[in-house]
Amino acid sequence: MKNQRPLILITNDDGVSAPGLRALVSVMAELGEIIVVAPDSPQSAMGHAITTNSTLYLNKISKDSDAILEYSCSGTPVDCVKLAVNEILKRKPDLCVSGINHGSNSSINVIYSGTMSAAVEAGIEGIPAIGFSLMDFDWNANFEPTKSFIKKIASEVLENGLPDGVVLNVNFPKLEEKDIKGIRICRQAKARWMEKFDKRKTPQGRDYYWLAGEFVNQDKGEDTDEWALEHNYISVVPVQFDLTAHHTIQNLNTWKWNE
């Protein structure tokens, strides 16, 4: 096995043509044999949605190079991972990377993020997985400063694997490479979105809403991803998909459930 180049599955939620995905392809091509299976349209904020009531299509496409196997998929980021593993790949990949997302997926955003849900799905399937995001929503964001760090992080994971049941949520500050202070292992900050729906009227006079909102971080901990990013570090949060709040079970067992 060690003689074989690692097999790396690449996906995202911004769609197969997104510059962030192209940047990730260019880094991963240095590390192994790569295959891209990504949504054919933007799928941001799709969370862990899967397509159960509709059909799925895969299209073989050619983007950066004919040497790279690429597919676009009509489904969600999680569908992409499931189809790649079950219908396209001949063997289990050694690594799944998702992104680079155009925009942050730090703190509570991990729950809404299609990028991170794809990485989590790979984790559920037993594949070491990493989601990468840059704090810049611009389609023409500069991904160059992230590349050496992504190569480092992916290499470490290929070398060491990841703890059982854990994937990595990696976020980059929007900075030049020389201004990035380094990589920090963090916990997810206790932050959330305060919604402010934008209520409008259709030309016919019917009310409708746009979801808008403001991100509010009330967590002052210096061990959080938000702190790291504000202080020019790359944040790495180990993310688990066992959602059990184990620390509360003893207390909940004292309740009078069966009386």
Add this chain to the structure above:
Amino acid sequence: MKNQRPLILITNDDGVSAPGLRALVSVMAELGEIIVVAPDSPQSAMGHAITTNSTLYLNKISKDSDAILEYSCSGTPVDCVKLAVNEILKRKPDLCVSGINHGSNSSINVIYSGTMSAAVEAGIEGIPAIGFSLMDFDWNANFEPTKSFIKKIASEVLENGLPDGVVLNVNFPKLEEKDIKGIRICRQAKARWMEKFDKRKTPQGRDYYWLAGEFVNQDKGEDTDEWALEHNYISVVPVQFDLTAHHTIQNLNTWKWNE
């Protein structure tokens, strides 16, 4: 405040007309003032998806009784909670209940489930929240046996609140009330779906896929939700939305991230 009836927000992912939601409405009407905000179409397996690239509509509707305020929403279960809290309700609800889902949301299904994502969203907004699911996908499933237990569980949560950052994932076995052995606090079983895509051809000869699969539980623990359900108990899993794998941080800090 104690003189006021509790305000209870009800939602689901099977849509506002689903019999499971109607059963939940009938139980909650005994406990407080209720308001229903639920999707206008089935939204199963939508996970924590939110609608950011499209508009949202709310329609005031009347179902079981004109005395109950009900809205259908064009978005996902998570959108329903956000719209209810920010655009409809005058005060923060004392409880949010989601379901009763037609089908199990035990173990890893918590991640794909729109029912549970709605409850999690309420939890993020600081509202005590519970997702209820019955292990029966049938539209005409018998929800009667669940009602006394749902009343009990919701009453306990209204009385005690829930630990910070935790919502409950409650699953019912498909049994008559007399055959249910009681309520057990559990952890999420380490189980997953093994996909088997059903590959077909369109009338024009193009390949397409249906997501199918088999649920596989290799977790033999007697403290899991799967064990409880198999042994005729109602499973209650405390679910958290801090996804940080805190137990791995020390180990990850020994890696050579910054060399």
